[in-house]
Amino acid sequence: MHLSGVQKSYGQTRAVDGIDLDISPGEIVALLGPNGAGKSTIIDMLLGLTDPDGGHIRIFGDVPSVASSRGRVGAMLQSGGLPSELTVLELIELIGALYPVSLPADEVLERARIADLASRRSDKLSGGQKQRVRFALAIIPDPNLLVLDEPTAAMDVESRQAFWTSMRQWASGGRTVLFATHYLEEADIFADRIVLLREGRIVADGATTEVRALGGGRTLRCTLPLADLDALGSLPGVVSVSVHGNGVSMPCSDSDATVRALLGQYPEARDIEIGGAGLNEAFLALTASPEVEVRS
């Protein structure tokens, strides 16, 4: 999958402002960003539902609409309502008939774990069950790329877990998954690679661990009674100090230097913890809009 210089505007708003992105087969990529960052617009363009104003997109060498109609791309759409008059099995048979090649209905039911819902009308399904049906519809043409727009938005914790389990199974055959989300944990746990978007641009793109490291340094926490704020603040590598009772918390730029000096000067310090900056911090640091940065 290849995007270069892709742009899209709605009126005065630049929803997507020059995106270059290459995704190789087998990658599991999270498209992460706050609301309005351009995630859904990118997905619509990847599926051929919207055309970009500039730049070009190729999926397995085809333009998106051709790749979709050939069944090489499957999608779980955010607003994917289901016609209430049809049963789950009838929906699967209908969509199956609309692709040049599709998996047998019973295999789709089994892979999406909805065999028990086959004869149920779609208006009699819970939110989580509907989402599994949408997943079933997405895998009908046995696509090589699966695009998911906020796939677990309507799910409780349990169905979310089950969903990602079946997704992992599906992807284990070397297939590519691209999903948009604003759940950081989901991107953290499931993706190999995170593409972080802000205002229609890519602000970070890399392995999950790399993106997490962009959030800045680490935080050192310890228990140290009667700590002297100024003395702690002058330790090497310390950015700032905060004390809560006996607990001390120090964001550090060089936590290795800090911990050595701390133990030299305060051998009584206990319960030392050094935490990596989380994906949360990276996300906030990288996606905060400029005005917010000034205020903080």
Place this chain on the structure above:
Amino acid sequence: MTGTYMRSEVRRKFRDPRYVIFALAMPLILFGAFGAAQSHNHLSGITVAAYVMVSMATFGAMSSVFSTGGAIAFERAIGWNRQLRITALTGRAYVAGKGLAGFAVAVPSLVLVFLAGGLLSHVHLSAGRWLMTGLSILQSSRSKST
């Protein structure tokens, strides 16, 4: 491909309470109320029963055909048409399928009223006349809906 899509569209209509009530039941009920018993009175040279029968068959057929527009709007609103757009179904085939399904389900609604007229109210027409009446009702529904 188009066959399965059409079958699915027709099946959905028969499960849609609005179609069953307004296009199948209502014309029959209204024919029963206003025309069924009037096989001896005449209006414009034909029996009132025949007159009302044709009116109600037209009403049923048009309700069937007109519901297509609403169905397309509804599918757009819930996002189902996006799911269809990423398949090989073209926009043209989508609209054509919807339109044809509308006509396909217009047939039972007018046939039911014709049956009621012929069997209960003794409306006697030649076979050719029955057929031409049905076709002209469908034809006029088409020109009204485009």
